[in-house]
């Protein structure tokens with residue numbers, strides 16, 4: 449499921465392939481993906497324009513078309529982007545195709561159909577309306593501390609709440625907690641200020657390093673949880689078998705030895 453590092457990689461891919469090219473067509477192959485806009489309107493408003501720049505907030509990607517118009521992309525569970533030449537076949541799970549004047553197209557692919565595409569005029573308004581928290585790579589230590597001081601619950605549930613901090617999902621929440629050596633079910637009321645700072649640093653480190661690794665599990669350090677998570681997986685730190693539990697409705701993987709419950 450695409451989280452902050454994955455969406456950052458999509459952003460860089462889009463920036464490197466699809467900016468500053470005239471859009472000559474928008475082909476909607478599955479209308480389910482459209483939110484608050486019809487296929488006809490999407491095509492009408494984008495045709496003749498170019499994508500000029502993009503910005504990411506949490507798991508959302510906004511692509512500005514010239515004028516005060518932005519395409520909003522959310523990748524759901526399986527969404528991704530693919531840029532290809534007109535003579536090549538579109539990917540199998542293409543939902544919307546943006547066709548450029550340079551005989552290339554950008555496909556929004558999404559096998560599981562949880563992705564979203566919309567058109568918005570004001571990115572900040574959208575973020576406000578959704579009540580999304582600061583981006584996980586922009587949040588300051590002060591803001592992070594305030595979130596932890598103001599709320600109650602298991603530390604993993606807090607990290608996953610997009611209204612507190614935007615961008616962290618199931619996989620990276622587990623990775624961040626593993627690095628901070630914190631059990632995912634630890635109640636945040638039990639955390640000392642020093643531990644909250646440690647968690648903050650762990651989040652920044654993991655998200656940045658994941659982006660450096662192109663959000664590709666095969667390129668991530670073997671000392672991380674990600675290459676080992678799953679049944680029978682062993683802790684890369686102590687070698688004991690990893691455990692799983694349902695926390696905040698999601699499956700957490702962790703090492704019960706290295707990650708103490710406070």
Ligand SMILES: [Zn+2]
Pocket residue numbers: 683684685686687688703704705706707
């Ligand atoms: Zn361990």
